[in-house]
Amino acid sequence: MKTILPLLKRIAYSLMLLLAVIVLNFVLVHLAPGDAVTAMVGDMGGATPELIAELRVEYGLDQNLPTQLFKYIAKMVRGDLGISFTHNLPVIDLILEHLPATILLVMTAFFMAILIGTVLGIIAAQRPNSLFNHLITVISLSGYAAPVFWTGLMLLISFSYYFPIFPSFGMETVGFRGTFLEKTFDVLKHLVLPAVTLASIYVAVYSRLARASMLDVLGSDYIRTARSKGLSEKVVVYKHALKNALLPVVTMAGLQFAQLIAGAVVVETVFSWPGIGQLAFNSILRRDQPLLLGILFLSTIMVVVTNLITDFTYRILDPRIK
Amino acid sequence: MRQEPLLQVKGLCVEFATRKGNVQVLNHLDLHLDPGEALGIVGESGCGKSMMALSIMRLIPAPPGNISAGQILLNNSDLLQLNEKQMQDVRGNEISMIFQEPMTSLNPVFSIGMQVSENIRRHQSATRAVAREKTIQMLKAVGIPVPELRIKQYPHELSGGMRQRVMIAMALSCQPSVLIADEPTTALDVTIQAQIFDLLKQIQQDMNTSIILITHDMSVIAEFADRVAVMYAGSKVEEGLVRDIIDNPHHPYTQGLIRCVPFLKKDPGTEREELNEIPGVVPDMRLIGSECSFAPRCRYVMDHCHEKKPPEVQIGKKHHAFCWYLEEGK
């Protein structure tokens, strides 16, 4: 009960946040000049004013903004995200088709970055002045400083062209037939380069953070107490220090998740990864407002859910939060 | 017949590397602790009391610190010769320590039950259940009410005084022969201070544990200790039975220290004297060389105080001091 109540409160806040984001997204998207009809007419190479007006009526774009917003929210509550102008398919179907690929990519990169970053940071903290420490700093900062698309292209050139270890695009080999296990392996092979690219930005963040936090914790009084009990250095570092040092890492992970989704858009484009990133990119170009709004809505849900999870993880790690 | 000391510190030197060169934090320190005895260590802030304690535990942060010379003999075997693994078997088992800062000395993310029983399970082959029983027993012994419930609590749910009791329970859980208490009450309020000292006193008698009590408060020493060593700038300046030191301090620094505490004077009230202080400040440890480190503040200072280390002057049976002035006056 003690843990349920704050959780419910958090969920209520999250729902309110979600509503605010929906309204904000809607307004922002409609502030951008041009709409789906403008884009369509541009593709057609021009049209009569009558046809344009007709199209606007058909897509409901002739009504004023508050009415549109109200209708949109009313439909959304019923789980209807509208019809994509460009694909002529329900937005929800399009998103559900592309979402698994994005979740796979983002989650892999997320855990890869946290795991590799934290491990490197902890090793570096135990030998603050070693060559290994400086090496980690240089490599992880390069990953951080380089633009994502550049890192992606370099990895593509290196490991797909010069050393053709990994496939260069997509999520599956076209026309691939095999058992479930073989298919899984095929997907994993496609996943390596995009995930490494996306993770590379964040490895530096987590390794620096874990290192600083570990150094701080290792100098604290309770670590001296742990040593004074005769505990081995392993137990002192990996039990007493680590649990404390992870707290800032978890906080950071929650904060950074939104940026990770943003990074996924670029990575998916570089590697032709069939996720919602590509879908979002195209929907912006084509002024496909229902689709774009649907994608933004779903990304918001993902971020809110991750924040709830990190919040909960934090509660488990730190008994002081009640 | 003279008893063998339980613990002996011989010629202990500790250095810290700093950006401006090496600092000699302890300077050829000699101490000994007899079985069942309570030895007090007094001295101003920064004189090296905590460093002395951490040296015995071999917990000096290295680098930058290191023990550059000396011996620390526990039952005549030198702790400085042990490897790290052997030393870990000594810590928390034969020698335990409680620290100055009860608020931060317990790990915030583990329950106190786990933190106490961890010490027991580290040194004794006890099952989880046995260790738990023993933990409850120890918490009860240090005066923590309803220990069965307390073991599930986390440090932030306990007051400072309670936390220090938990530290004491942890330190004593394997019946160590030596307990080092480094200013265990500095961070606590006065009534709690008295309770903690009563507890330590009782433990010393019940468990026959020898205690090294570090403090900068002479009145605590008067209450608690059998013998006292007075430290100044990394060296011992005087040592003796508590009564001898308080009634008959010889070293100019000890005299100043005693005069700082009004109610310790033999006949309080007969003379109304301003509260005294020792003029000057503790010297920069980097500058300490081959002179008496107290010389710059000493009212009896003579020429060779600045030239050579002061000699040991025997005053009584167990009472000696290090001072040129006393040497001259013999």
Ligand SMILES: Nc1ncnc2c1ncn2[C@@H]1O[C@H](COP(=O)(O)OP(=O)(O)OP(=O)(O)O)[C@@H](O)[C@H]1O
């Ligand atoms: N990391 C360090 N680098 C350099 N000098 C240090 C370091 N740690 C401690 N010292 C020095 O060691 C000396 C002794 O410190 P110590 O903590 O033993 O003093 P103390 O007598 O316990 O004082 P207090 O009563 O304030 O606890 C101090 O003068 C301090 O400046």
Ligand SMILES: [Mg+2]
């Ligand atoms: Mg101290």
